[in-house]
Amino acid sequence: MAKNIAVIGTGYVGLVSSVGLSDFGNYVTGVDVNPEIVEKLNRGVPTIYELGLEDYLKRNLESGRLTFTTDIDTAIQQAEIVFLAVGTPQSESGEADLSQVEQVVGSIARNLNGFKVVVCKSTVPVGTNRWVKRRLEELSGKSANQPDPAFAVVSNPEFLREGKAVQDFFHPDRLVLGYEAPKAREYMEDVYRVLNLIHVPIVWCGLETAELIKYASNAFLATKITFINQMAVLAEAAGADIHVIARSMGMDGRISPKFLHPGPGYGGSCFPKDTHALVSTGASYGVEMSLVREVIAANRQMKAHVVDRLLKMTGGPGSLQGKVVAVLGLAFKAETDDVRESPAITIVQRLLEEGATVQTHDPEALANFKALFGDTLQYHEHEFDAIKGADVLLIVTEWNEYRNLDLERAKNEMRGNVIMDARNVLEPEKARSLGFNYRGIGR
Ligand code: UDX
Ligand code: UDX
DSSP states (O other), X not given: OOOEEEEEOOSHHHHHHHHHHHHTTOEEEEEOSOHHHHHHHHTTOOSSOOTTHXXXXXXXXXXXXXXXXXXXXXXXXXOSEEEEOOOOOBOTTSSBOOHHHHHHHHHHHHTOOSOEEEEEOSOOOTTHHHHHHHXXXXXXXOOOOSSSOSEEEEEOOXXXXXXXXXXXXXXXXXXXXXXXXXXXXXXXXXXXXXXXXXXXXEEEEOHHHHHHHHHHHHHHHHHHHHHHHHHHHHHHHHTOOHXXXXXXXXXXXXXXXXTOOOOSOOOSSSHHHHHHHHHHHHHHTTOOOHXXXXXXXXXXXXXXXXXXXXXXXXXXXXXXXXXXXXXXXXXXXTTOOOOTTOHHHHHHHHHHHTTOEEEEEOSSOXXXXXXXXXXXXXXXXXXXXXXXXXXXXXXXXXXXXXXXXXXXXXXXXXXXXEEEETTOOSOHHHHHHTTOEEEOSOO
């Protein structure tokens, strides 16, 4: 039956999980250290941009099953299940920074007033769940071992994609639940019972297996993207069309057409962090994850390739000096306001170094990008204010509105005629028929 749940951390994962778990009929208290976040959420105002989130947030607040607080102690005391969804950002050394996890573990140890399942949802290096179990035993003086455990630890990595997080929460391809205590399995079956109705497969496994599934999945997806990006560079050189290559590769059931879209390189808060963490994890076990290491290097190279190719179009090194470049798209991908590790950051830095004047547009991410670049750039709410007077048009994020860009109007309002389409959202023939010097990626 329904469970009393505390979700610690209300970032992209924590907030969607709080709302989703309460929609499943559980009683959920979301916890954050930031009082402004808590106040806004209790008013039904989402603190992140996710399609559909606001409706679910409001509905579950009204149902009385969902609330938010900064009082982590009370939330844990009242909970039967505590989800950790705090950030595990990448530290300088490449490892995941677990300081937020450690803080929360301390809070839990102080409030073990009855059997609780501690569920780690943040992506954490292999071995962290076992470390959480040991640390809780040390700090609380209680045991998690059979036959009568004072608590249990469960690894429940999430596979939410930003921009589709609500959809992914309610219709996951699978649930991964790493556990040891049978009682923990019963609790988690109750929490996710609703998903049985739509036959979502559940992978029951050990703690380390569950942790590695997450890294393996993300690193594989990052590898797949990097592969098609490198094939795109070869296709450009060989005069082949990467879209036809990708489409026919995808017809092979073993490959699937997903994640074969060439672009400026992957970004976001996960792939860059998780690939680095996986290489670090390998090193800690004496295993050289050379393939993943190469993916990291190749992805960095892809962002440089976009500007290198643009320079070739405008006349070689130094040819962007004094030029006006309109950058369309700043978020690391469409349908999100998130600019974490966005390729646009590296690309814009390079344009500024080349002496270009940069005029930017993005439907959602302008404010987040401005927080990074301040007044070294221009930020426009309407794409044609960014395009006006530009020598170069550079498309970096695949927002749908750019797919139907009015090229006739762009031709009239630009000063130059160069288009570098790093997401292949435009039709090359149409652009060239209007007299643009157009380049895509791999076409
Ligand atoms: C996080 C991890 O970064 C990612 O690796 C994993 O896949 C999912 O969880 P995200 O939800 O985006 O991703 O984290 P973030 O956006 O950094 O949000 C963390 C939230 O936890 C913030 O709102 C922060 O204020 C809050 N927090 C931090 C706490 O409530 N308690 C703390 O002790 C520390
Ligand atoms: C990813 C995983 O998909 C998700 O399962 C995990 O929980 C978190 O990390 P996310 O980072 O939100 O999700 O975005 P995703 O849609 O996977 O895209 C990641 C990056 O790859 C983006 O920069 C995107 O532009 C890029 N990408 C994706 C491509 O360049 N080509 C593709 O075909 C797909």
